[in-house]
Amino acid sequence: MTLIASSIGRKLAMALSGLFLVVFLTQHFFINLTSVFSESLFNEISHFMGNNPLVQMILQPILILGVLFHFTMGFVLELQNAKSRVVKYKSYKGSANAPWVSRNMILSGIVILSFLGLHLYDFWFPEMNYKYIESLPLDPDRYFGELVHKFESQVRVILYVLSFVFLALHLYHGFASSFQTMGLNNKYSKAIKSFTVAFSFLIPAGFIAIALFHHITTF
């Protein structure tokens, strides 16, 4: 059996793709954070990310593949797991021995995936249309306005906040769990768990704070 066909290999692939997405999430957060402090800096970074050939032609496709791989493999493993217990228990007390977040990664994952759909509809598709379909002239100052405009709708902000709560739950289990999958369970595991708790709270809370900041200050 090849590594990727084995249960351990597939979990390892989930862990590595998950960690890759964590790196992307972190850089996305810091770019968004600049929008709170400096409109021009946010525009400058966004313009760079949106027009740099390395980012657009190499990093962006890798990111898309990473996202597609992570959720496709997640669904594949979930279906496989469902088949491993055909007759279900009449009484099953999952809460007695495992936290809710660890038992519902597929649920938090689906919420995040749905949000990703909305996010692509809001930002990525218009961006692709602007640059590659309509080929409109470069405007390095448009990004901040586009960002703020999206946080006008109260419904959108609520959806945004809810999605990041589920992202926090997903990270809370997934981040530390990926190290266990990679074979790391030793004296550093406590530190990894503590970092996971801080990271899974601070990054989503930061995204939420930025959204609320623009919603409150602009509208």
Place this chain on the structure above:
Amino acid sequence: MNLTLKVWRQANADAKGNLETYQIKEVSPDMSFLEMMDVLNEELIEKGIDPVAFDHDCREGICGMCSMFINGEAHGPDRLVTTCQLHMRKFKDGDTITIEPFRAKAFPVIKDLTVDRSSFDRIQQAGGFVSVNTSGNTQDANAIPIEKHNADKAFDAAACIGCGACVATCKNASAMLFVSAKVSQYALLPQGRVEATDRVLNMVNQMDEEGFGNCTNTGACEVECPKGISLENIARMNREYLYASLKG
């Protein structure tokens, strides 16, 4: 104590089972759970009803045969015990107790609460051993120095009795805790290192072929394991497997 028991009854592997309700009176809090089941079976026999089939052997937490899923938990609500070590004092008068067999595709029901766990045997046969030269010139194991830390961890892993509670409790019916305990107990010792590569590859391969689910690190297996087998073993097996796969 007077109790209401909801017991899974299934005539054979192909029959459609269901939960049957029985009333049981004057249960002593000092009885073990299996003794309570013995009393139930005596009453059923007296009434001309087929007694409940359940696995048991040593009744002292060593053999790993007893395999009931009690009130939604493998081996019931107590920790670090098998069903035979679970006492009725853990329940209250008037309680309703649901008793089901361990459920997994790889553990098909034979009858009532007995399940076929020979999938574990096949995993063990795939590599859970050390090939020893028994021609008479085998080196005395005590003559090989082993780091205390590793000896302790190997001993802890070897405490696994193969009861299958890890599979039964895991939401994915994964056998990773069992297999990792068996892989670890050899991987940590010099005698086991010789065949470590083939062992982990063959045992994981067999585990996957048996139809167990994937580990999602919920940690439920560690909590429900009657022998306290640590998740550290799963991480060790992941390392061993990755190394063995890359080594080829």
